[in-house]
Amino acid sequence: MRLFCEKLASPLGELILLTDEAGTVRALDFANYETRMQRLLALHYGRPLVQPAHTASQAQGALEAYFAGDIRALDMIETANAGRMFQRAVWQKLREIPAGSTISYATLAQRVGRPRASRAVGAANGSNPIAIIVPCHRVISASGALCGYSGGVGRKAWLIAHERRCLMPLGEKADQMEAAL
Amino acid sequence: MRLFCEKLASPLGELILLTDEAGTVRALDFANYETRMQRLLALHYGRPLVQPAHTASQAQGALEAYFAGDIRALDMIETANAGRMFQRAVWQKLREIPAGSTISYATLAQRVGRPRASRAVGAANGSNPIAIIVPCHRVISASGALCGYSGGVGRKAWLIAHERRCLMPLGEKADQMEAAL
DNA sequence: TCAATCATGTCCGAAAACCGCGAGCGGCGC
DNA sequence: GCGCCGCTCGCGGTTTTCGGACATGATTGA
Numbered sequence: 001m002r003l004f005c006e007k008l009a010s011p012l013g014e015l016i017l018l019t020d021e022a023g024t025v026r027a028l029d030f031a032n033y034e035t036r037m038q039r040l041l042a043l044h045y046g047r048p049l050v051q052p053a054h055t056a057s058q059a060q061g062a063l064e065a066y067f068a069g070d071i072r073a074l075d076m077i078e079t080a081n082a083g084r085m086f087q088r089a090v091w092q093k094l095r096e097i098p099a100g101s102t103i104s105y106a107t108l109a110q111r112v113g114r115p116r117a118s119r120a121v122g123a124a125n126g127s128n129p130i131a132i133i134v135p136c137h138r139v140i141s142a143s144g145a146l147c148g149y150s151g152g153v154g155r156k157a158w159l160i161a162h163e164r165r166c167l168m169p170l171g172e173k174a175d176q177m178e179a180a181l
Numbered sequence: 182m183r184l185f186c187e188k189l190a191s192p193l194g195e196l197i198l199l200t201d202e203a204g205t206v207r208a209l210d211f212a213n214y215e216t217r218m219q220r221l222l223a224l225h226y227g228r229p230l231v232q233p234a235h236t237a238s239q240a241q242g243a244l245e246a247y248f249a250g251d252i253r254a255l256d257m258i259e260t261a262n263a264g265r266m267f268q269r270a271v272w273q274k275l276r277e278i279p280a281g282s283t284i285s286y287a288t289l290a291q292r293v294g295r296p297r298a299s300r301a302v303g304a305a306n307g308s309n310p311i312a313i314i315v316p317c318h319r320v321i322s323a324s325g326a327l328c329g330y331s332g333g334v335g336r337k338a339w340l341i342a343h344e345r346r347c348l349m350p351l352g353e354k355a356d357q358m359e360a361a362l
Numbered sequence: 363t364c365a366a367t368c369a370t371g372t373c374c375g376a377a378a379a380c381c382g383c384g385a386g387c388g389g390c391g392c
Numbered sequence: 393g394c395g396c397c398g399c400t401c402g403c404g405g406t407t408t409t410c411g412g413a414c415a416t417g418a419t420t421g422a
Contacts, residue, residue: 043407063376086405106381109404120404122382127406141383156382224373267371286416289369301371303415322416329415337370337415367420379408381402390397 003044007031008060010067011162012155015132018050019057027129031149033103037048038130044082046117071099071166077133086112090124097138100167102128104142126150132159154164182226185234188212189241191248192343199231200238205259208310209240211332225263243291244253244313252280252347258314267293271305278319281348283341285323307331313340336347 003018003026014031018041026045029037034129041048060076065073081091089112095104105125109118125136131151142146149156184199185206195212199222207226210218221230228355239258246254262272270293277292278284286306290299306317318340321327330337 083409084406109383114404116402117383118380119383119402120406123380123405123407126382136382139382143384146382150382153382203394265372284406287418290416295370297368297418299368299416299418300369301416304370304372304413307415317415320415324417327415334415363422365404365420365422370416374413375411377408377410380406381404383403385401385403387400388398390395392394392396 001048002052003027003041003045003048004057005050006053006057008063009035012118012151012181013160015063017057017059017063019053020072020080022078023059024080025057025059025082025130025133027132028043028063028133029129030131030155032098033151037129038180040127044129059133066132068161074135079130079133081129081134083127083129084172086114086117086120087124087127089113089122091128091130092135093134094125094128094134094139097135099135099138100163102138102140105139105147106142108139113157122147135159138163182229184208184226184229184231185238186231187234187238187241189244189294191244191289193332193339196244198238198240199329200234200240200311201261203259204238204240205261205263206238206311206314209244209311209312209314210310211336213334216313217331218310221308225310247313249344250347252344255280255314255316260311262310262315264308264310264356267295267298267301268305268308271302272309272311272315275306275309275315275317275320278316280316280319281344283319283321285319286328287323289320303328316340319344 003020006017008015008017012030016029016031016034016037019026025028027037027041057091062073062077081088083091090108093111105121106116109115112121114120121139123157125139126135126148128134128150137149137156146153146156157176184201188194189198192323193211197210197212197215197218199208201207208218208222217361243254255266263270264272269288272347274289286299286302290296290302293302297303302320306320308316308330309315309331318330318337327334327337
């Protein structure tokens with residue numbers, strides 16, 4: 001297994017992006033959580049050969065667009081992942097959550113057909129190898145609390161706020177800003 | 182991972198041969214031990230895509246020559262394998278044992294630089310995915326007993342006898358046959 | 363001579379731990 | 393009463409850990 005690595009800046013700090021030979025995203029994580037990424041990589045792909053990318057991937061451009069405000073840009077990115085059946089089912093359903101909205105772990109559990117597996121959904125979420133693009137940050141507690149996030153809860157809050165902000169029409173956005181003052 | 186599968190007859194029963202896209206042998210086992218091969222395959226390569234070969238491989242020809250009496254034909258076959266470092270070291274040393282001779286597990290352990298790991302050598306031998314070509318059958322107990330063989334001890338005995346028979350000059354062969362009577 | 367012991371690397375199965383949850387319940391302050 | 397808070401417990405899937413089992417052989421002690 002050969003993977004290409006590129007690093008990119010973002011409002012949330014440096015990101016590490018791994019793509020395969022077809023340009024499909026295999027992993028994305030925050031640079032200061034690199035050990036976590038290494039662990040998942042080893043778990044899913046054995047010991048893949050990781051080498052620096054010589055050209056910027058399409059995914060990198062889409063991520064930049066996302067941070068610039070085009071939150072639907074994520075939907076175009078091709079992803080693939082190894083992992084158990086249940087995990088892959090969860091990760092697949094994650095991508096169907098529209099940007100700007102959130103759902104609860106319990107609801108997601110229902111969507112994968114295991115209504116009582118909400119906690120397992122949390123665990124699967126926590127081992128998602130492709131942050132942001134596979135939007136595990138859009139899943140929150142049934143009570144509205146953010147619960148956890150592999151990159152730190154602060155980043156989860158930022159991402160949710162960013163997506164709400166960019167989704168909102170301009171008029172409401174102004175109201176929102178007033179309310180914040 | 183894509184592998185090509187072909188079956189061939191032999192004096193020891195049907196064999197299953199798996200080669201990769203470059204024609205390199207990745208697995209060879211007796212047809213009645215197919216579950217074992219499946220297990221090793223899954224262990225080393227995940228779940229590879231196995232499809233029937235459309236042309237006979239070079240390895241198949243070499244194997245036929247081997248059974249016909251040209252026991253050095255095995256040396257030409259290209260092989261590759263996954264597995265732990267220790268196992269690969271053992272399997273590599275196996276190929277350096279000349280056809281017609283045998284060594285002990287302890288001697289093989291010395292050759293891989295772990296003089297006391299003779300038992301581990303036995304285990305590595307037992308998980309050799311490429312029977313006959315990687316000649317694990319040439320390793321026997323220090324006491325001369327055959328010990329075990331994944332395909333059954335009977336086949337191990339046959340292979341050793343076959344190689345000795347074919348190695349032996351014609352004169353000795355006649356003596357041997359007389360002695361056997 | 364023979365049995366008991368220990369060294370070695372890997373795999374397998376069972377069991378336990380772990381977790382980014384959530385429902386239910388009792389206590390508390392209003 | 394009513395609503396919020398915090399605790400407890402059970403949920404389900406994955407990962408880690410641990411104890412054996414092996415294609416042996418050198419050594420030790422009875």
